[in-house]
Amino acid sequence: MNKLAKIRFEMMKNDRFIRVSSSRLPGTPMPFVLNSYLVYFLTALIFLFSSELLASAESDYKLGMESYRAGDNAAAVAYFESALKQGMDSIALQYNLGSSYYRVGRYEDAKKYFNLVNQTEAMRDLAEYNLGLIAIKEKDGSLAIQYFNSVATTGKDEKLIRLSKKQLNALTSSRKEDRWTSYLSFNLGYDNNISSVSGDSVLDVADSFYDLFASADFLITGKRMDGWLAGASIYGIEYTETDTNDEYHFALDVKRTMKLKDWDTSARLSLSKSTYGGDDFQHIARLDLKGRKAISKRGRVYLRYWLEDISSDNSIYDYLEGWRQRARVEYRNYSLNNIKQVYYELELNDRGEIVTSTDTYDYSPTRHTIRAIYTHIITMQWWLNGDLAYRFSDYPVSSTIDREDDQWKLTLSTDYRFDRTFKFTAKYQYTDNTSTVDRYTYDKSIIKVGLSKLF
Template sequence: MLLRIVNILLVVWMAMLSPIVTADNNAKATSQLRAGIAAFKAGNLERAQTLLESAADLGMQSRALTYNLGVIYYKTGDLQNAERMFRQLTETRQRSLAFYNLGLIALAQEDKSGARAAFREVVDTNDADNVTRLAAAQLEKLGETAPLPPWQALGSLAAGYEDNIGLFPDEAASTIEDSFLESVAAVSGYLYRQGKHGFRLQGQAYAREYDSEDEFNSQLVRLDTNWEYRLDDYRLYAGIGGDKLWYGDKPREERARLSGGVSTPACAIAEERARCSVSARAEHVSASSRYDAYDGRHYRLDARYRARLGDWGGGLRYYLDYDDRRNLATEREYFSVSPLGQTLELSTRYYPLPDLEIGGVLGYRYSFYRTAHRLRIPEGTWIINRIDKRLSLSVNADYRINDTFSVVAGWRGLHNNSNIPRYDYERSTATLGITVLL
């Protein structure tokens, strides 16, 4: 009986003493946390680690304690414990800071894929703070395109000159040439973005107005919506879109489009920053009565490789076009507008100054028209499958005045060699303009 009474009194005494002990431990832990942070700021990492670990052993739970321990472990090379600390913060208000440090840890472990994933978690929050900008810079170093703001708008206005607007053949006695004004407006942004998912909207408008040759004026309006998903190093997208085109100030055609693709920066050959992509699209074309030969479908498969190393950049692009159009038939002749085209482009860029880009693109296109032409010639009827070999060269320069304004200049030349002489032609175009990025 006496023993039972003693046990009861002991339990009551311990219960009364517990708040006193807890309060004492909390005060001691708080003191050690403050001393540990002070030692850390003074550069004494060993003492800082001892004090902070002691505070943790006393049962202290604090985001400041967890974060500072993570930083100390990272600086002392204890990456496993550093990662364990920062993982505890990924579901807190310090989420962006935690993922940024997890990206640094992955880099230290030479895990580029993990680093990209962590840095993307930071930039996907869309916070306009220093941590987001630092994460964007890290992605840029890893070959990722610097993330854009949630919405971005671009406008440009250029003046130019073209020496063969109508693509008259080389054998023609004369050509049509004229000056023009060219304008572009574009807007893009995310209607929704959360974590790895996003829904993106892109709109474009283009117009070229000739000084006197109004029948060659052209205008285009384009709208695309894409659902995006990020999977480790890969960005996948699928979407729908449409175009409306005017030519000679009259409606020419409308297009409805399905598209999809994948891109990744994990395709570097050596030390370059690179990005590769493969995309496909299918379009249904509805032409106006004047151009009803172009009714039908258009398909494209597009593969690209782009890279930059130091002051140089470049790329390689191959795309395959397949057209299935109505074609043009008259009483005595037949013209195919349904080629199978293959295009290869090699581009290069050089940055002699941080704000100046000089570049060029060399391209070759081979087009085979699957349905034979039927043409009237003096000797009678000529039946032949049209084959075109087109060589193109363009050079351009872009000088960035500031983050908003750029001056751009360019020249492009085309030389088309066809097995049907009437489709041989040359054309060159020069432009000078200004671009506004918002």
Template sequence: MATRAHRYLPVLLVLSLLFPVATQAASGSESFQKGVAAYRADRLEEALAHFEAARDAGLDKPSLYHNLGTAYYRLGRYPEARRAFQRLLDDPGSAALAHYNLGLVARKLNEPETAREHFRAALRSADNPKIQRLAADQLPERETTRADRSPFSGLVSLGGGYSDNVTLQPDDGPITSGQSDTFLEALAAGTYQLQGDPDHGLQLKASALILDYADRNTFDQTYLRAGLEWDRSSGPWALDLAAYGDWITLGGDPFERVVTGEVDALRAVTATQDLRLRYRLSLVDGANRFEHLSGTRQRAGAEWRYDSEAYGLETGYELEYNDRDDLPDASVSPIRHLGYLETRWKLARYWEVDLAGSYRFSRYQDPHRTPAGEVTREDTRIRGEVGLSRQLPWKLWANLEYQYTRNDSNIDFADPNYEYEANVYAIRVERFF
């Protein structure tokens, strides 16, 4: 009868075999594909020979070392399996699964304490609930309590950049300067597990973003957020209920206070695909000269996501309904339709490329009064983004990003803010913990 460890290892690692990726060398790619085919046919010796040929041809992808380790393990060549899995420990996206597999290898080599250390590391570092559960199954129950996992996770990001049209772009509508400037940016975000675990528990979340322009100080922005999230998993569905408050300043003065309630449902369709449904209700309190923005904002959306080791794709739609106080001669209560597409490629071991695009149509519910008469405002916004990321030592990431935005309006003659273009270039250094 197969052991639990033997059953689980192919289940996890075969995912990388089902989604092979293009490699830098044509010969390595060809050998890798032949190895995939041989593995699927359970011809392990032949598969291993092809994977080794791909490695010798210069292929250097995490998926190759996953597959090498799996083939070595199933053939009983445990020291070689260990060396293959150890190659993945420096890759953030692969480290948790690598620790789990190294634990299985250590057990085969009769190294129980080393195995426990790897299972503990997998449990602490895994974001994937499947890996967390598998690692927990390999440890005594007393070791899988909340005390064995860090209750805190977060992100710190520092960066700067240049905009050729400094623009405040809250959800309520753009305010543009028509002027260029450089900026500095700092972001900190954290989550603390108050009760239970990420699948069944209560979390405290907080974040802060500071945007400081060199000359256009009236566009300096601060975003503060704090709230609670309750998570629950049942079968293929994961349900999140959240409530949080935002405090936003503009040019050092209060801009908006927002209280939001959110319902988020996620369903795993396959091992690499999921469907997300989301609804948010926000109560907005506009400050000072922005009191007309006070009111409610509702959003409902659906998103489909595919995520494999080397490639990711997200696409979705969101409907937004606003009911604001409005101005005497202008509506700030649009109904909006947003469609978006985001994709990610892992080019090499430490490099990633991200591309994103979105289209938003807004129709305001009451007519605007203009010199030409009453006109119902309609806007279209197109946005495109491209990013390049590089993994650095000490769990750091460096990011280069370019963003293009164009907003068109049928009443641009009434206010120059309604129609604009902006190009933003940014560089950031991030650390997750």
């Protein structure tokens, strides 16, 4: 006799009723009769069926594991899918289902479950390693390198770190370098103070805008990490209501990259031409030196130096002509779900003299900047960014002016990454500049959204 029949028999044999009553008052309902065994029956029924479902899911999961170990991957997929449909939803099931999909060549399904597993920190190394294997199968070497590099540099599992480094060596030694790469971004935005002037100025104008940036580079010889490259770029911003603040920048460059012991280095020489408000503005010759070194599994040090020779193409802006030097030291830390960056930058200027109706002084500030950036990786698609910078500017003292500026800049943004090359960004930026000269005190807010694509 099965469980349900036994329960039904016992209820018929011992049929009793419990009468629940209270002192009757006028208008109160009649006492009611409750069959206690009906409650017991329903409870037992629910328990019985839920237990049977759970047992069935666990049974299918075990059968899936047996099939997986035996190499019967199609059967493993069927059993794991059955367990999932019956309500089992564990990390182990997600991982084994992803592995089974990978074995039968269902890579899109495998990626779905490995990305779910990737959200559990303890399983991230294993998930990203498998996502790298899928990228190899899909012939996406760049993405595979990205996943294996993540495990090799931020992982905790020593075995997976070794395997990832082995995959990286194989990929980099056999991979054919892309001769051309290009980048494109487009944004729409709103700026409530397009001229960055004090609130009582007639130039304190708000306007919407769009901006566009495009760049391309060509590998002349060698490899991208050790070779010669040539590049070109264009940037433009145009406002809706006024064209006096429209800007365009055009640049050509040549770059040499090389490995110097533990340092990845590059030297870039560029020439740029810019316009402002539709008129010629300036051209700049720039030398840009960079170095990067790993100091721990997750820590990187970056060094950078710029030297710029700035020439004016418009007499209105002759005071900007001269030399500018900048030097930066930066530290970055990469962990499983966040990236932390902090840097200090020194800027020295040897520019011209600015003359106004009220004062005269050298436009050659010494600037000190401290900046911290925190990126939180919610999922592989959603990233949040917080960016806070402070800059102190000290201008040479003249007989008519002693100018010092304190500037704070806060930027908050979120990225949605459709894939490693294509993303949507929404950004808010607030700037507060306080100066010892009132006309240079201002604040401004910029909001913009846009798309960017790496080709």
